[in-house]
Amino acid sequence: MPPNVPAVTVAELPDGVTMLDVREDDEWTAGHAPNAVHIPMSELAGRLGELPTDGSVYVVCRSGGRSARVTAYLNANGWDAANVDGGMRAWHAAGRPMVSELPGAEPEVI
Structure with a gap:
């Protein structure tokens, strides 16, 4: 994981x-x-160009490794980004809402 990457836990993630x-x-x-x-x-x-430039971006992957690298890249290029510690595994474990793109399938983290 890149050093000095800002991170937040799922519980600390602001709404909206x-x-x-x-x-x-x-x-x-x-x-x-x-x-x-x-x-x-x-x-x-x-x-x-699809990312907002006027606010923070919270980056997530499965467990936090890829998102930490992306967070470091974004911060080095002018964004205000933070890694979501623990990724979607932590999101799911915290009972946060999830959706699936598979009709009728229960959302899961793979």
Whole structure:
């Protein structure tokens, strides 16, 4: 994990913020936070224009490793970003809402 990456726990995550999910398509499809923005880590550099520049961005992946690298990258390039510590595993364990893109499927973290 990159050093000195700002992080927040799921419990500390403010309501109504921009949450950037950097997981792969299959992970997103299985289950994600409602209203999250999905840009896989591998596509981020080409899709930076989809991120707001006037507020904080909270970055999430499955467990926190990929999102920490993306957080460091965003902060080095002018964004105010923080890593969601523990990722979607922690989100799910905390009982936070999730949705699936699979019709009729129960959302899950894969």
